[in-house]
Amino acid sequence: MDDGGDGADDWLDERTIASVRGDVRAFWDSLEAQAAQNVAQIAYSVDGRTFAYEAPLTASLPVGGYVTLNTPDERTYLGQVVTKSVVHREGAQLGLDLDVADLPGVPEGVNLSGVSDRLQAPALEGTGTLLGRVETDGFQRPGAGDTFHRATIERADAALVDRYLAGSERHARLPIGRALYVDGEATVRLDAPGFSRHTFLCGQSGSGKTFSLGIVLEQLLLETDLRIVVVDPNSDFTSLGQLRSLEEVNRVRRDPLSPDAYDRLAERYREATAGLRVFRPAAVAGDDDEVLRLRFGDLSRTEQATAVGLHPLADRAEFNTFWHILDQLGGRDYSWDEVRQAIARDYSEAARQLGLRIENLGIADWETWCSRGESSLLDTLAGDDWRCLVLDVGTLGTPSERAVVSNAVLTDLWSRRAEREPTLVVVDEAHNVCPRDPADELVAISTEAVNRIAAEGRKYGQYLLLSTQRPTKLAENTLSQCENLILMRMHSRSDLATLAGIFSHVPTGLLEEATGFGLGEAVLGGRFVQNPTFARFDGRLSVEGGSDVPATWARPHE
Numbered sequence: 397m398d399d400g401g402d403g404a405d406d407w408l409d410e411r412t413i414a415s416v417r418g419d420v421r422a423f424w425d426s427l428e429a430q431a432a433q434n435v436a437q438i439a440y441s442v443d444g445r446t447f448a449y450e451a452p453l454t455a456s457l458p459v460g461g462y463v464t465l466n467t468p469d470e471r472t473y474l475g476q477v478v479t480k481s482v483v484h485r486e487g488a489q490l491g492l493d494l495d496v497a498d499l500p501g502v503p504e505g506v507n508l509s510g511v512s513d514r515l516q517a518p519a520l521e522g523t524g525t526l527l528g529r530v531e532t533d534g535f536q537r538p539g540a541g542d543t544f545h546r547a548t549i550e551r552a553d554a555a556l557v558d559r560y561l562a563g564s565e566r567h568a569r570l571p572i573g574r575a576l577y578v579d580g581e582a583t584v585r586l587d588a589p590g591f592s593r594h595t596f597l598c599g600q601s602g603s604g605k606t607f608s609l610g611i612v613l614e615q616l617l618l619e620t621d622l623r624i625v626v627v628d629p630n631s632d633f634t635s636l637g638q639l640r641s642l643e644e645v646n647r648v649r650r651d652p653l654s655p656d657a658y659d660r661l662a663e664r665y666r667e668a669t670a671g672l673r674v675f676r677p678a679a680v681a682g683d684d685d686e687v688l689r690l691r692f693g694d695l696s697r698t699e700q701a702t703a704v705g706l707h708p709l710a711d712r713a714e715f716n717t718f719w720h721i722l723d724q725l726g727g728r729d730y731s732w733d734e735v736r737q738a739i740a741r742d743y744s745e746a747a748r749q750l751g752l753r754i755e756n757l758g759i760a761d762w763e764t765w766c767s768r769g770e771s772s773l774l775d776t777l778a779g780d781d782w783r784c785l786v787l788d789v790g791t792l793g794t795p796s797e798r799a800v801v802s803n804a805v806l807t808d809l810w811s812r813r814a815e816r817e818p819t820l821v822v823v824d825e826a827h828n829v830c831p832r833d834p835a836d837e838l839v840a841i842s843t844e845a846v847n848r849i850a851a852e853g854r855k856y857g858q859y860l861l862l863s864t865q866r867p868t869k870l871a872e873n874t875l876s877q878c879e880n881l882i883l884m885r886m887h888s889r890s891d892l893a894t895l896a897g898i899f900s901h902v903p904t905g906l907l908e909e910a911t912g913f914g915l916g917e918a919v920l921g922g923r924f925v926q927n928p929t930f931a932r933f934d935g936r937l938s939v940e941g942g943s944d945v946p947a948t949w950a951r952p953h954e
């Protein structure tokens with residue numbers, strides 16, 4: 397730009413032209429804004445199962461959210477948005493014919509006629525699932541005849557969503573929280589029979605897995621008769637039988653309980669947890685707990701040999717001596733002390749080596765072992781005077797002790813499969829019990845035991861609920877047998893891709909929402925929900941066990 401001397405007129409001309417350009421741009425922008433506003437909010441379905449929609453950019457249609465679709469022939473459907481993307485639609489071709497010749501400062505010969513361009517209108521496009529045709533008495537599953545064109549689409553009313561989520565009353569339903577992306581309150585309930593499939597609960601640290609698992613266990617106790625065994629590595633469920641105070645219950649609930657409702661609930665919870673037995677190591681067991689102990693004879697021969705680190709070929713002589721000593725003890729009710737005494741009475745070199753091995757490994761010092769006459773955890777498991785067993789393995793002294801207890805329980809449960817007693821086996825931090833790459837022989841045994849239940853347990857009434865932070869840490873065979881998914885906050889794209897491969901009944905677009913979840917939020921998929929459902933877990937009743945360290949260290953300094 398030349399702005400000096402005789403060029404002043406040119407400068408004026410350019411400024412005028414810039415101003416005209418600005419006006420034209422503003423006019424154009426206003427046309428595009430109008431075009432964007434005028435995008436129709438409509439949907440169509442060509443198969444009666446799914447729908448596609450378009451909507452203005454500002455329409456509030458979150459992925460996972462519920463929508464109602466009203467067709468021109470007055471049918472109403474409830475749907476769920478599964479994908480959403482922004483597209484730039486081509487609008488009308490507009491031509492400009494501006495007469496600028498008379499504007500002051502416009503040089504002769506400048507002409508703005510014949511300028512033409514195409515309007516661009518950004519819009520939302522996406523797809524969804526048709527969940528049901530709304531009838532006066534409920535929802536009809538849509539079929540091939542449920543196709544439509546140009547239905548209106550808008551966010552569904554909370555009452556309608558609540559009605560849909562209430563499901564059928566033919567079987568127990570477990571209220572676990574509130575539906576997400578609903579303008580109002582809609583309760584999410586899990587279908588109790590869905591727990592006859594294995595369940596995988598997954599989310600990164602601090603996403604609320606343990607809290608949510610607690611809610612699921614409380615509701616299973618309250619609403620069903622399913623037996624539950626919890627392998628609890630962080631002492632998180634040792635207080636499962638203790639109801640929070642009314643004030644504490646209401647602190648973690650959206651809809652507060654009245655004192656009367658709390659009293660009624662407390663009574664029901666007392667009854668539901670009457671058969672709850674918490675087993676903890678002797679050093680930490682309280683008055684209401686039982687001592688977590690095993691008899692050495694409870695273990696299978698393989699577990700016994702693995703516990704003392706013996707390999708049948710690499711340690712031929714010691715292994716053989718050990719085997720003979722156990723044979724001589726006979727039966728299965730011998731204690732660890734008796735095994736040690738029998739080894740001490742044997743003066744062979746192999747027995748001496750065996751004694752040294754046991755001493756060096758420190759196995760004799762494990763607090764897990766019963767003395768003769770003391771009852772073992774497996775005695776309780778064999779009886780029928782329990783409803784739920786919580787095994788606080790986390791407080792045991794060594795990883796080997798934890799593995800031996802988990803192995804004994806899992807192997808024993810499997811050996812009782814012919815009893816066909818429906819039992820849910822809950823393993824928190826499951827990557828320690830059935831990891832993808834077992835670190836040692838003891839963990840290899842527990843991995844195998846969980847794999848067995850995962851593969852064949854269902855037909856004997858043995859169901860798994862496995863919780864962990866990362867799916868890739870869990871044994872692949874086990875994970876691939878899980879049908880139910882509770883996915884909480886998860887940032888890792890590769891972990892989400894793994895889940896998408898296994899839980900293909902949950903659309904990938906819905907799984908990806910997990911990257912933005914807040915505390916306690918989850919997407920639920922599988923047999924215990926009618927369709928993938930977004931929820932915030934809400935309403936924990938019992939006291940949390942191993943709580944996080946409070947962040948008092950981060951208080952601002954005075």
Ligand SMILES: Nc1ncnc2c1ncn2[C@@H]1O[C@H](COP(=O)(O)OP(=O)(O)OP(=O)(O)O)[C@@H](O)[C@H]1O
Binds near residue numbers: 599601606932944
């Ligand atoms: N839905 C919820 N409502 C209120 N508080 C919650 C909720 N979910 C979790 N919390 C609280 O958030 C904290 C972290 O939750 P939690 O221990 O369940 O996370 P986590 O995913 O199990 O973590 P980690 O994998 O590290 O054990 C706890 O103090 C818990 O009380």
